[in-house]
Amino acid sequence: MTTAHSYRQPGTVLTDHHFAVPLDHTRPDGERIELYAREVVGAGKDPATLPWLLYLEGGPGFGARRFIGRQAWLDRALTEYRVLLLDQRGTGRSTPVNRQTLPLRGTPARQAEYLAHFRTDSIVRDAEAIRPLLTGGAPWTVLGQSFGGFCATHYLSTAPEGLTAALITGGLPSLTASAEEVYEAAYPRMERKNRAHYDRYPMDVDRARRIAAHLTLHPAELPGGHRLTAQSFQSLGILLGGGDGSHQLHYLLEDAFVPTPSGPELSDAFLEAVRGLLSFAGHPLYALLHESIYAQDPSAPTAWAAERVRARHPRFDAAKSLAGDEPLLFTGETVHPWHFEVDPALAPLRETAELLAARTGWGPLYDPARLAANEVPVAAAVYHDDLYVDTEHSLRTARAIRGLRTWVTDEYEHDGVRAGGSRVLDRLLALVRGEA
Structure with missing residues (x-):
């Protein structure tokens, strides 16, 4: 020492x-x-x-x-x-x-x-x-x-x-819960937090849908090379777990667009704020090891549990929400394979993340x-x-x-x-x- x-x-x-x-x-x-x-x-x-x-x-x-x-x-x-x-x-x-x-x-x-x-x-x-x-x-x-x-x-x-x-x-x-069981319990909680946010700020329903629709057609390049898609935009739901997170999300959404000669665009200020909230540059281990904190069965890989469980909760599918009239649902504490595609702090580690997701032999904790x-x-x-x-x-x-x-x-x-x-x-x- x-x-x-x-x-x-x-x-x-x-x-x-x-x-x-x-x-x-x-x-x-x-x-x-x-x-x-x-x-x-x-x-x-x-x-x-x-x-x-x-x-x-x-x-x-x-x-x-x-x-x-x-x-x-x-x-x-x-x-x-x-x-x-x-x-x-x-x-x-x-x-x-x-x-x-x-x-x-x-x-x-x-x-x-x-x-x-x-x-x-x-x-x-x-x-x-x-x-x-x-x-x-x-x-x-x-x-x-x-x-x-x-x-x-x-x-x-x-x-x-x-x-x-x-x-x-x-x-x-x-x-005893596996990563899959943890996320099966998590998605309904995420939905409740979304409903509570939209009850508090009903004007955010249209704002979130408008931003997601724009990103579906025009994914944004954030400062530093981060790519903002409709899916990654949904990750802002992680704010909803904090005491003032719903209010932070509201203020972020309320002035996302600015007028430009080619029409409304997401503002630099909005994109910079989003980059700061979504980037894993300061904590890449969070993305790499998050699902492993639930891994205790030596024979079972975590295998991108949050992504697999999300597929069973179609209300979190941005495309389906936008095709209908449902509010866009933000996600919470979940890590997905596409995080390693859109975040430059994670992209070089994609293969490593895949190997960790496929890994067996985790011991009981x-x-x-x-x-x-x-x-x-x-x-x-x-x-x-x-x-x-x-x-x-x-x-x-x-x-x-x-x-x-x-x-x-x-x-x-x-x-x-x-x-x-x-x-x-x-x-x-x-x-x-x-x-x-």
Whole structure:
């Protein structure tokens, strides 16, 4: 482990940590990769007196959030914890994985084999590798948001001795559902979120149809080479899972067109905003590994599950919607083969993605027997009708983990731990301590 000098932001003292960990934890003497983590301590606090809280970001494929000062839940955490914001392997300042670095691995087959080491199990083993270096061997509390909650559940399955408590927000996974079953549950939720959006903003029905119709005839070239089609435009539905996402989508749609000498065109401002929302340049692992986070049957490939299930939900077919009078339905957290055709950050990785989709041999991620005997205090915020994680799947898992306490709420969407300031973390801490 190497540690850089500490530095300050308003109300906080930050310290950079770098660690070398095995690429494959079953081969500890083999190739090593680097992990980066940022320690955050409240100004005026003595870090040596504080217990550690490890934060695991959602994803997969996103580095830890870059807070400025004591934003969101961090303010509450810093009242009593020394917080570690981990850039999970392949993200942020950890050894990067993207279209520029993966060719260093060689062929697409070798790239896919390399990426098989970037799932939940490896992330948790990374955490266990660095924990003794930071805590001296003492257990720590983990806070997992979304996919970070999947990691926390794996932590409880494989290394509960490393935890004093687990706090999960919007991230209790099904212990048994396949990728196909996950998406079968997801498309009806997506449709409900669309209906709610159009009930709130009925003028967006015509706006979305007009944009999709235009893109059907004239796919747009976005800045940076991204190609916007009617299908990729539908991916903007991912906004509908956030607390203010419906409002963001409305404002995006309301001034999409500008008049030009050749007729109405999608404006540069609209296209630039869409590019920022849809590009995978900052998180390619999200596209490459998303379906693998549900893969637990060694004999079954994920085989583009979201695409296969979409075909069974024709209301999401843009062409059929435009041919009739149905509202255009936006999709949510789904990755499709055509993402690797329209996004220049993904296009060079198309063959690698196909190999991952066809891959078998994925191992189980959760141990139901061990979870049923759990002794670690666990609390989970379950967001009612969460776009990204099925509520019934989460509640079924909550019942399967001994001692887990849930807070089911419709006050927040999937981003509640950020949007709710200190309230969500405060509630979870109260639950694991028997104070609520």
